[in-house]
Amino acid sequence: xxxxxxxxxxxxxxxxxxxxxxxxxxxxxxxxxxxxxxxxxxxxxxxxxxxxxxxxxxxxxxxxxxxxxxxxxxxxxxxxxxxxxxxxxxxxxxxxxxxxxxxxxxxxxxxxxxxxxxxxxxxxxxxxxxxxxxxxxxxxxxxxxxxxxxxxxxxxxxxxxxxxxxxxxxxxxxxxxxxxxxxxxxxxxxxxxxxxxxxxxxxxxxxxxxxxxxxxxxxxxxxxxxxxxxxxxxxxxxxxxxxxxxxxxxxxxxxx
Numbered sequence: 570x571x572x573x574x575x576x577x578x579x580x581x582x583x584x585x586x587x588x589x590x591x592x593x594x595x596x597x598x599x600x601x602x603x604x605x606x607x608x609x610x611x612x613x614x615x616x617x618x619x620x621x622x623x624x625x626x627x628x629x630x631x632x633x634x635x636x637x638x639x640x641x642x643x644x645x646x647x648x649x650x651x652x653x654x655x656x657x658x659x660x661x662x663x664x665x666x667x668x669x670x671x672x673x674x675x676x677x678x679x680x681x682x683x684x685x686x687x688x689x690x691x692x693x694x695x696x697x698x699x700x701x702x703x704x705x706x707x708x709x710x711x712x713x714x715x716x717x718x719x720x721x722x723x724x725x726x727x728x729x730x731x732x733x734x735x736x737x738x739x740x741x742x743x744x745x746x747x748x749x750x751x752x753x754x755x756x757x758x759x760x761x762x763x764x765x766x767x768x769x770x771x772x773x774x775x776x777x778x779x780x781x782x783x784x785x786x787x788x789x790x791x792x793x794x795x796x797x798x799x800x801x802x803x804x805x806x807x808x809x810x811x812x813x814x815x816x817x818x819x820x821x822x823x824x825x
Contacts, residue, residue: 571583571584571585571586571587573647574695574696574698574699579605579647579648579691580647581646581647581648581691581692581695581696582644582645582646582647582655582695582696582699582700583644583645583647583699584642584643584644584645584699584703585633585636585642585643585644585645586633586636586637586640586641586642586643587642587703588642589636589639589640589641589642589643590640591639591640591641592641592707592708592709592710592711593639593641593709593710593711593712593713593811593815594641594642594643594644594703594704594707594709594711594712594713595632595635595636595639595641595642595643595644595713595714595715596643596644596645596700596712596713596714596715596772597625597628597629597632597643597644597645597646597714597715597716598645598646598650598654598655598656598696598714598716598772599624599625599628599646599650599654599655599656599716599717600624600625600628600629600632600645600646600647601624601629601645601646601647601648601649602618602619602623602624602649603647603648603649604618604623604648604649604651604652605648605652608652608676609676610676611651611652611674611675611676611677612674612675612676613651613672613674613675613676617672618649620672621717621718621719621791622651622669622670622672623649623650623651624649624650625716625717625718625791626717626791626794626795627717627789627791627794627795627799627800628715628716628717628789628791628794629645629715630794630797630800631715631717631789631794631800631803631804631807632645632715632804633804634800634801634804634805634808635713635715635804635807635808635811638804638805638808638809639808639811639812642703642707644696644699644700644703646692646696648692651665651666651669651674651676651677652665652688652692653665653688653689653691653692653693654666655692655693655696655697655772656714656769656771656772657768657771658771658775659685659689659693661768661771663768664689664693665677665680665685665688667679670722670723671723697775697776700772700776701776704776704780704782709782710782710783710815711741711782711783711784711785711811711815712773712776712777712782712783712784713741713784713785713786713787713811714772714773714784714785714786714787715787715789716786716787716788716789717788717789717790717791717794718732718762718763718788718789718790718791719790719791720790720791720792722762727762727790728756729756729757729758729761729762729790730755730756730757730789730790730793731753731755731756731757731758731787731788731789731790732757732758732759732760732761732762732763732786732787732788733745733746733757733758733759733760733785733786733787733788734759734760734761734763734764734765734769734770734785734786734787734788735759735760735765735770735773735784735785735786736765736770736773736774736778736784737778738773738777738778738781738783738784740783740818741783741784741785741811741814741815741818742759742785743818744814744815744817744818745757745785745810745811745814746759747814747817748810748813748814748817749810752806752809752810752813753806753807753810755793761788762788763788769786770786772786773785773786783815783818787807789803
């Protein structure tokens with residue numbers, strides 16, 4: 570069973586595999602590149618709308634396979650992060666960015682306070698309300714967010730293949746890093762290619778830290794998950810890795 574939340578007849582967030590009973594909860598904030606018609610593509614070219622600036626390519630597909638593998642619900646956004654980045658608080662400048670890497674976003678230039686508030690109310694609030702309600706209903710024992718990143722950023726090649734990101738609660742990331750070699754062949758790094766200082770742990774801070782829920786943000790280099798076979802293979806490896814790591818740290822108290 571899936572649950573979808575709509576605002577002004579727009580699907581803005583959904584829970585996939587809502588009946589999942591494993592105790593784990595998955596989140597994909599950058600699941601979609603959809604830009605509602607009334608934004609007129611934010612003034613972007615077709616190439617830019619399909620690029621990593623607009624979404625995390627492959628992330629939703631991997632997260633869906635993980636949800637099936639782990640019998641876990643998955644909360645996903647249904648709108649491009651260029652309309653509103655659901656992994657950023659309303660106060661963040663890049664919640665509605667005027668520029669993403671080397672791409673200017675004309676439809677986000679010079680937004681008035683009223684226009685910004687309208688997007689907050691339409692996209693951010695429903696997504697995080699749905700996530701909060703899912704947490705209340707499911708009482709998860711771990712929260713895992715799934716993302717992807719581009720192999721080259723601002724002309725710089727990235728060697729890291731999987732990043733395990735965390736904020737002040739390191740329990741799940743520590744357990745996964747300790748057992749990485751036994752589960753994945755990729756180069757795994759802590760808080761790479763981003764970290765808390767980049768503002769990327771908003772969902773973890775908002776929904777996991779205050780509740781004492783073990784959590785981690787997984788970043789996968791998107792050239793590793795382009796095909797369906799790659800996505801399924803990655804999802805299987807991640808699911809087994811998370812399951813074993815979560816079991817190994819289940820009795821470890823939070824450091825906070």
